[in-house]
Amino acid sequence: MRILFLSFLLLLISFPARAQFSEVKRVLQSKQYNAHNSWDTYLLVNGNTKFGIGSNGIIADVYPYLVSYDGVRVIYSAGFMMSGNTNGEIWSNGMATSKRIEDYVSGTIGDTSTAVYIVKSSDPPFGESWQNWGEAVARGAYFYDGDGDGVYNPVDLNGNGQWDLNEDCPDILGDVTVWSVYNDGVPSEDRAFTDVSPQGIEIRQTVWTKYGEDYNKNVYYIRYSIVNRGTVADTLKDVYFGLWADNDVGYYLDDLIGCSIPTRSGYTYNSGDDEYFGGSAPVVMTTLLQGPYRYTGNPDDEATNNMGNILGVRRISGAVNDTMTSFKQFFQPHPGQSDPLTKEQVRYFLLGLNVNGRLIDPCNWVFGEIFGENCSSFNKHFIYSGNPYDSTGWINTFP
Ligand SMILES: [Ca+2]
Numbered sequence: 405m406r407i408l409f410l411s412f413l414l415l416l417i418s419f420p421a422r423a424q425f426s427e428v429k430r431v432l433q434s435k436q437y438n439a440h441n442s443w444d445t446y447l448l449v450n451g452n453t454k455f456g457i458g459s460n461g462i463i464a465d466v467y468p469y470l471v472s473y474d475g476v477r478v479i480y481s482a483g484f485m486m487s488g489n490t491n492g493e494i495w496s497n498g499m500a501t502s503k504r505i506e507d508y509v510s511g512t513i514g515d516t517s518t519a520v521y522i523v524k525s526s527d528p529p530f531g532e533s534w535q536n537w538g539e540a541v542a543r544g545a546y547f548y549d550g551d552g553d554g555v556y557n558p559v560d561l562n563g564n565g566q567w568d569l570n571e572d573c574p575d576i577l578g579d580v581t582v583w584s585v586y587n588d589g590v591p592s593e594d595r596a597f598t599d600v601s602p603q604g605i606e607i608r609q610t611v612w613t614k615y616g617e618d619y620n621k622n623v624y625y626i627r628y629s630i631v632n633r634g635t636v637a638d639t640l641k642d643v644y645f646g647l648w649a650d651n652d653v654g655y656y657l658d659d660l661i662g663c664s665i666p667t668r669s670g671y672t673y674n675s676g677d678d679e680y681f682g683g684s685a686p687v688v689m690t691t692l693l694q695g696p697y698r699y700t701g702n703p704d705d706e707a708t709n710n711m712g713n714i715l716g717v718r719r720i721s722g723a724v725n726d727t728m729t730s731f732k733q734f735f736q737p738h739p740g741q742s743d744p745l746t747k748e749q750v751r752y753f754l755l756g757l758n759v760n761g762r763l764i765d766p767c768n769w770v771f772g773e774i775f776g777e778n779c780s781s782f783n784k785h786f787i788y789s790g791n792p793y794d795s796t797g798w799i800n801t802f803p
C-alpha cells in the first residue's frame with residue numbers, strides 16, 4: 405500500500421490549541437510578489453506527488469496548483485478549522501475552501517502583503533534566499549542566531565564560503581522549506597459566519613519536504629505556529645484546532661476514510677478500484693506529529709518542542725504535548741453530520757460531536773460497520789478507528 409502523507413468527503417483531526425466548491429474552482433491570485441522571487445503560491449514536488457500551497461493557509465485548492473499523485477488529483481482542498489472562547493463568546497474560523505470557510509488573509513496583522521519565502525538546502529550559504537529570509541524573520545519566522553546578538557544577520561564571518569555554527573542561518577527544516585504568515589483578518593460581513601469577528605490570530609506556517617530516502621518520498625510536513633497577537637483579548641480560551649481535508653483519491657465518489665488513534669492519523673483510501681488509479685490507488689494520510697504543549701502543574705511532566713536539526717529540541721517541564729482528541733466525517737446531505745452552518749456547529753465538530761452537539765452512535769450508523777467487536781465499546785469521538793487492512797473494528801463501508 406502506497407502512503408501519501410498529509411492529509412475528504414471530510415476529515416477533521418482535532419486537538420486543543422494553545423493561545424499562543426462546491427463544483428466551482430476557487431481561483432487565488434498568483435502574481436509575482438516582489439523582486440526577490442517570492443510568490444503567494446508554491447508547488448513542492450517529491451516522488452510521485454505535487455503539493456500546492458498558498459500563502460494564506462490553503463492547501464491544494466491553490467491556482468494554478470493542486471495536490472496530485474502521478475498527475476491525478478488526490479486532495480481537493482485542505483486547511484484547518486479552529487474555535488475558541490473570547491470573553492465568554494464562542495468564535496470559530498478556518499480555511500476550508502470547499503466548505504466556503506475562508507477567514508484568513510496573507511500577512512501579519514497590520515501588514516497584509518502577500519508572500520511565501522523559500523529556502524532550499526541546495527541554496528548557497530549567505531546567498532539570495534538566506535538574505536531574503538530576513539523579510540520572513542521581520543514577520544515572525546524563526547532563525548538560528550549563530551552569533552547570539554538577537555538579530556538575523558546571515559554573514560560569513562570567517563569568509564570560508566561555508567556556514568559555521570557561530571554564523572546565522574535561516575530556519576531550514578527540509579530540502580525545500582516554504583514559509584508564510586497569515587491572520588484571521590477577513591471582516592465579519594465577508595465570512596461564512598457573519599457573527600464572528602477577527603480574534604487577532606496570526607499563524608506562521610512552515611511547509612517542507614525532504615528528499616533522499618525512500619521514507620521521505622511523497623511526505624510533506626506542515627508546522628502551524630499559532631499566535632494570539634492580543635489585539636482582542638489577552639487570552640483566547642478553550643481553543644481547538646482541527647486539520648481539515650477534502651481528499652479525493654482520483655474519482656471522488658468511491659472514497660472511504662478512517663483514523664488511527666495510536667498513530668494520531670486520519671486517512672482516505674479507495675473502495676476497490678479507482679477509475680483513474682485502477683487497483684493501485686494511493687492512500688492520503690494526515691498525521692499529527694507534535695501537538696502543542698499544555699502546562700499541567702505536575703513538575704514530573706515534560707513536553708517537547710522539536711524545532712528541527714538546527715534549532716534542536718526544546719523541553720518544557722511541567723507540561724505535556726496535547727494529542728489528537730477526535731476524528732470527524734461530515735458530508736452535505738446527512739442530517740447529523742452535515743456541513744457546519746454555524747460557528748457553534750464548527751465547535752461541535754472540533755469537539756468530536758455532530759451538528760446537534762451529540763456523540764455519534766456506532767450501533768446506529770449506516771455508513772460504517774463494526775467487525776469482531778461490540779458496537780458499544782468504541783470511543784465515539786473517533787469515527788472509523790478500525791483497521792481496514794485486516795477488516796477489524798469500526799470501518800467506513802459506504803463511500
Ligand atoms: Ca472529497
Ligand SMILES: [Ca+2]
Pocket residue numbers: 549550551552553554555556557572
Ligand atoms: Ca545574529
Ligand SMILES: [Ca+2]
Pocket residue numbers: 560561562563564565566567568571
Ligand atoms: Ca563561515
Ligand SMILES: [Ca+2]
Pocket residue numbers: 652653654655656657658659674675678679
Ligand atoms: Ca476514488
